[in-house]
Every structure is written in structure tokens, then in C-alpha cells.
Amino acid sequence: MIRILLVLLASWLTVLSPVQAQEASLQDVLQTHQEEIASPSRRSVGEVLEALVATAHPDLPRFLERWQAREVWVRDADGLFFFVEEGADAITLIDITSLEVVGTAAKAEMTELRPNGGVRRVIGSALVQFQLSDPDIERRIAAVDAIARAMSADQLPALLSAIDNEPDAALKTRKSRLAGMLAASFAETEEARIAAIAGLGSDLSVDVRAVLNQILSTTEGVAAEMPDDANIARVQMPGTDITYTDAYDRLVAANLAPARISNADILAALTEHVAGGMVGGIPTAQLNTLETRRIAYTALAADGLVPPLVTDAERTAMVDAHSFFLAYDEDSSAITDAARASLDTIEQKVALSQAADLTLDALSLASIYFLAAIGLAITFGVMGVINMAHGEFIMMGAYTGYVVQLFVPDYTLSILIALPLAFAITFGAGVAMERTVIRWLYHRPLETLLATFGISIALQQLAKNIFGTQARPLTSPEWLDGALVFNDVIAISYIRIAIFVLALVFLALILFVLKRTRLGLEVRAVTQNPGMAASMGINPDRINMLTFGLGSGIAGIAGVAIGLYAKVTSEMGSDYIVQSFMTVVVGGVGNVWGTLAGASMIGFLQKGIEWMNPSNTLAAQTFMILFIILFIQFRPKGIVALKGRAAGD
């Protein structure tokens, strides 16, 4: 009572005060709802806020924010509201309109407003409409984010009114898009909703699809007769659309049928009613088959101890006597039809975009395989030498990049240094290997395979001893972070684009070296006929050495590229070696174009299989390898087979 009197007194006082010449101050407006503001409840605060917002007072948003943040205090003596600065024992009072210090008070004289979580949420949603038109763009964005996180009907008018005066073009688009989504779910009239739903048809984003799916959400239903008033999505025929078991379970859930007695239920009931080693007139020892258990249970049921069994025939009859359907939660069929049409359009576009995205993925995988395999294609294809240590050259390249980054902290510069350095190091390693091991084994290909395998395990273990078993980072420069986004479905990271470009550069470079330079001419001559080449003054030893070095050097560069997007470990080479061999063999040995074809085929194949069974990349690899084994049955020489004398054999 005292408080109400105080309120009356205060309002009377403020009415009399001279400040209030032309316009009611915020304090006055607040004082008319003093009690509800001072101790608000979740139930009553809505009305108060509505009334406050209706006054459209310019200082209201600031007050609401402080109120929500529990920064408003009330003076117990007169019920006036103040912003405060808390001192050690006294409190400095700040006027809520002028923000000027108007005095001090002892803590005992003041009460802090402590609205609870529910109230603060309501205040927050009332605040959104102010924040939507706030001069600060950050706050406008935050407000739009808040609406997008939790959409509700009451935000629609505020959002609509905040669209036209939005200065920022991007945010304006976002606002009208969000308004469209809100209108699709919450607009007043059916026509407005249908129009809004139709407007969503060109948007591929996940949240729009979520809105449409929300409109199209269904509930499983069962009834004796198909209901006329419900908005039926689909009629479910038992046996085709829904199994009899599920249909019966739905009947049980709707209390239209007695519960099914499962074998486990029978067992539990029998265990409960065992008496003197007998149950239902049967000794327990004989209850080890379903038939005897059933007989015992039926006996128990006849005595009224347990609910009777429902036979299969009875269940089927009960299911057949009912209709099963999926009903839309939305009652208007015009709206659900519009939503379905919009969703179909969107899904068609999404499918197309996904196909494009898959193609990009496959291209990038193909370029990685190409990079990994092209060095191998030169040594294996052109020289006929199997290099099982090729994967370890890739690893050496990647570790070179890692070591360079230890010394050169600038990532762009370090990659620029690492690429030629990796080439130089693996070129040297390749030449050394060719000189010491491979040239003694040119006529024993199987033994080359084994010797290079020995080198491979030695190098792998050596890397493990030096760098440890954990993965090492090879960080890409900042300008390669992020992704090129076409729409909500199609996106490709810049690293993958860079690898793709790198693969193209290498294709061009190798073609140029092989077809347009003296070295390439000599390489091709030695490949086709070493004896003849030697008699024309070409030194086959030198050519073999250089070719092997070139192939290994390219592996080193591929290692830097692969290390940028995958992890650098001592085992990264062996992850690629089988795929690389597959690429070369499938593509056709001794041909750069063949390697390109092989890499494309394997890349696209793997992505294709992954797309069909996305949860399981292991299965994708298994099936891909099986496919390749079969493919080699039909084209043993690969896609691009050499013909005539060049084929050798």
C-alpha cells in the first residue's frame, strides 16, 4: 500500500516539476508502471513493455538495455529509477535521461533491479526492434543474428519496419531475406505466407530449407477412418509404406490396440510366476523353446495372471482395420503445397550445385593425384623403373617445407623458398639413388622394386627418428586461407585451387621439357631405343640420371603442395604410393597425358563413390581399387596406350 501511495506521490511531484514543459520525461513514463518495472514477472512484463514501446520515447532503448543488464537501481524512498556508479559504501546516482550525476545515496536506501532470466529474454526481444535501427552497424548485425537464431512471430513487424531505412546494402539484403523467412512462417494471412514462401524458392541456403521443412513437418497419425479435416501429407499403406510391426506399434501408442507381448516379456512373466520348478503346468527345464514358453504363458493368461497373447493374425487384422497417414502440422493445404513446390525447386538447384561442387572436389583430388603421380610417371613410364621410394621423396619435400618454415617465419616467403629447395634436395636424392642403386638393376625390374622398397623403409624410419612420429605442421600463407564461395553449396578452398594451378603448371612444364627441349628429345630417344640413341652420340647414363632426378624433384615439389593441405608425417608417402602407381598404370605407362587421364579417372571415381556412400571413405577406396583391378582386365595397357614400336614390350 505504502508503495502505491509513494508512486502516486511521485507522479504527482513529477507532474508538478518544471522540467516537464513540452514532453513527459522517461522517468514519468516509467513511474506509471513503477511496480511492474521494480519487480517484474515473466507474465506481466510483456504488457508493460508494450505500453512503454508504444510511447516511442527516445531514451527508452538505453533504459531497457541497462535494465536487462541489471544496472538500474530504484530509490526506496520515492521509487525513482537511477543509473548508478557503485562506490565503496555510497552510490552515485545518475539521471536516466540526462546521464548527469544528481546526487549520492547510501546502499541501504537503494534497491538493485534484478529481473530474472525469463524477464530479461522478453526485454531482449523488445530491444531488438530498437537495435534493428541502431546507428551502430555492429549492433544492427547482432540484432539480425539474434532474430535468425530464434525466429518468432512478434519479430516480423519490427523487422519489416527496419528494412527501408537500412543504409548498409548487404545488411538490407539480409534483413529482407530474414523477413521473407519470418513471413513464410508467421505472416497474418494465408496469401501473404504463400507469397513469402514463393519468394524463398530461389534461395539455396540451409536456413531457408530449414524454414520450409519446418512448415512441411508432419506427424504420424492413425485412425479408424481417414480424417477429413486434417491436411494429409501421405497415406501409408501397411506392408508397403510402413511395416506391419511399426504400424502395430503406432496403434499401441494411440491406445487403439493392446500392447504386443514380446518374447522377452513372455520370459519375464514366466520367470515371475515360477512356483516349485513349474510354471503354467510345465517344468522350467522344458522351457528352452519358444513353443513350450508360449504354451506356459497361455496357461498363465487363462488363469488371468498375465495379459493374453495377441496372435499374429489378430494383429494383422487390427492393422488392416485402421488407416495410417502422415499429417502436416500446418493446417492449410495451400501453404503446404506452396512450400512443397518451393522446396522442390530449391532441392533441384541444390542437386545441380552439389554436382558442380562434387566436380570441383574431384578435380582437386585429381590434381593431387596427378602431382603425386607425375614424377612416378616419368621414372616408371619413361624409364621403366619402379621406384617404391617415390612416396618417401614426397615426404622429403614436405619435411623440407617444414624445416624451411622453422627458419623463415614469413609463410609466403618460406613457401617460395621451400618449393625450389624441395626440388633441389629430392633431385639430389634421386640422382644419388640412381647412381648408387638403380643403374645396376636396369635389367631386373622386380629387383629394382625390392631395392627401392628397402630404401623406402630406411628413409621412412630415418624421418621418424629425426622428426618423431607426430604430425608436423606446414602452414600455408594467409592469402591461401579461406575458400572461394560461389553459393551456399559450391565452395572450394584456395589451397585446392593453388594445387590445381600447380598441377596445370607442371603439366605444361613437363610437356615443354619432353617435347621442346634437347633434354626431352634425348629422353624420348633413350626411352625408345637406348642402343640407337647411344650410337647417335647421346649418353644414356647421363639421360637416365637426369630423368630420374627430374622425376624425384617433382615428387619433392608435390610433397610441399600436399603437405600444405594434409598432415606431414613420416608415413605420408606410403599413403600416396599405391594410388600413384594406380594412376600411372590406369593412365597408360610412358605418357604424360595418360597420367593426366588416370589421375582424373581415379579422382572422379573416388569422389563419385564417396558421394554414393558418403559415410564411408574406406569402402570408397576399397571399391575404387576393385574397379581398377577390373579395369586393367579390359585395358591392360591403360587408357592412353602407346602403339607401334614405342610400345616396346
Place this chain on the structure above:
Amino acid sequence: MRKTFISQNPSVLWFLAALGLFTLIVTILSEGFGLGIVSTSFIKTLGKTLCLCLIAIAMDVVWGYCGILSLGHFAFFGLGGYAIGMWLMYARTETIVVESLAGNIIPPTEQEVIDAIGTQIFGVVGSSEFPLIWAFADSLVLQLLMVVLVPGLLALVFGWLAFRSRVTGVYLSILTQAMTLALALYLFQNDSGLRGNNGLSGLQNIPGFEATPQATISIVFFWASAFALCAGYLFFAWIVSGKLGSVLRAIRDNEARVRFLGYHVESYKLFVFTITAVVSGIAGALYYPQAGIINPAEIAPIASIYLAVWVAIGGRGRLYGAVIGAAFVSLLSSWFTGGGAPDIPLGFYTIQWTDWWLVLLGVSFVAVTLFFPQGIGGLFDKLVRKQP
């Protein structure tokens, strides 16, 4: 005049005598039947080594005699292990489940027992249903048949496809490696029906012999492995010493010429590929009960390559070479990696063999390929015959 098989091949006699002597000595020193000087775990290591020797002989026949560098024989080995492992695991789990259900007032139905076994075995991969491939897991006889049939049929189909399209040399090696990789990747999946990367475990417990100590079981498996090695050696020695062996060597040396002579080269290769795959499966079925666990990592392509390494170091084209290589390298490997070898301090750096053993193996492998293409067996031959 036809001489007898043994008198033609005196080395077979020597080998069998050495194997018999070895078995006798190990038995006398064992815990199960003898003085207890050799520990049970070392008996198991020796038994496993004998199984590895058996698959090495198979590898030697297919590679050293017929020239097919298969990088897939360890996959057949693993398949044999999986086949026997399925029975071991099923039967043992059945014993446990029946015991635990015996306390119930109402005895379980057959289906309940099977369901409980399924939950026990497949719970680890989030399933309880028995996949189709476990259909015969309850029968030892049928699973033993699987040990032979599964690797045999896989080798038959794969070999038929590969040899028919005249895939030879390094291409065939890469193709077999791809097959092994595909199989290993498949088995790594949880829904492959073989417990994914958990593999099958507890295989050292032989159902029906729960009371028998591992010391006895280990020596029995050691005998079985020795017997299998002996039988395998005799069988392959017989194959390679006859006319068939001559054709195989001819195929290795010049396939085209053999074909022109009217031999159906593909059939010979297919026969050798399949029969060695079967023997590999048998070796695996003896190996994994001694190892106790099998998982897909065992069949990864690297294992098959190591197999080729053993045979190459031991010496290709002579059966005892394969045995020497497999026994020597695998025992040496477990000595080095098990911490048995002393570290070498260099002052500034200490060479720890657990880290450096693979480097040594790789380098020595290159050295053997370059300088001793005949392997250890070749040195042995030189000593015995006193001529190159």
C-alpha cells in the same frame, strides 16, 4: 632309371632331419614337456616363426621358382587366420555365454544363446547381429574348410583375371598389392562383419581345453607348426623337383618361349598362385592361435612386402633359403625391436636399435639385392659345393 624323390633331393632329407632335431630340442627345453628352460612365450615365438617359414616357402615357390612377385600372399595368410579365428572366438564366447545363462531360472532358447554370443562379439562395433559370413562359425570342420577355400578361391579368381589378361612383372606386383590394400581397407570397416580394426582376439584360448595350461598348448601348436612346415616343404620340394618344377622355372626365365613350346602358361601360373595361397592360408590358421589376436593391420601391403624381403634375403629359388630368410630376419627383427640388442653409444648420439633396426633392415636389403642376389642361401650353396 627313375631315382626316388629323396635320393634326387638330398637337401630335403637334411632339412627334415634338422627340423626334427630342432623340434626335439625345443620340446626337451620347454615348460610343457621338458626342463622348463625355454619360456612359453618364446615357444610361441618359435612356433609363429615356423608358420612364417611355411608361408615363406610358398612365397619362394611362386616368386623364386615361377617368377610371380606376389605382394598379396600375406593377405591369404590373414584370411586363413580370420577363418580359424572366427571359430575360436565363436566357440569360446559360446562357452562363456552358456555358463553365464545357466544361472537363469528358465533355460535359454537356442536363439537367445546365439543373440547373446552376437552381442558379446559384435558389441564392440555397435552391433549384435551375426553377418552372413559367420554362418559356419559354429562348426570347426566347416571353418577349417574355409581356411583352405577362402584364400584358394580368392587366389583362383584374382589369378584367373590377372593371368588371363597377361598382366605380368611389376604390373602384377602392383595389382596384387592393390588387392591386398583393398582387402585390408575393407576389413578396417566396422561393418565388414569382422569387428573392424578391433580384429578377432582371445584366439590363444582353445575351446574345450580351458583347463590345459598355455605351456602345453603352446608346445602342441609348436609341433603342429613344425609338422605343417615339414609337410609343406616335402610337398613343394616334390612339386619343384618334377617336370612341373622345370616348366615353372622355364616360365620364370622366358615366359614367351614356354608359351611357344605349346605349354598353357596361364594354367601353370594359376595353379602355383592358388596352391601357394592355400598353403599361406593354412600357415595363417596355425599362426594366429599362437599370436592370440588378428586385426586388419596384419594384412596391410607392407606385411607382404616384408615376406618378399625375407625370401630375397634368404635366397630365392631354393626352398631352404626361404626358411633361413624368414627365420633369420623375423627372429632378428624381434630381437632388435624387442630391446634385446644392446644400444651403441657413439658419444654424441646413442643408436637405439628399436629406432634404427628398420633403417638397418632397409639398407641391408638394398645391399643384398645389389651384391648378393642369391641371398644367404647362395652363400650356403657356395660353402657346400665349393664352387660359385
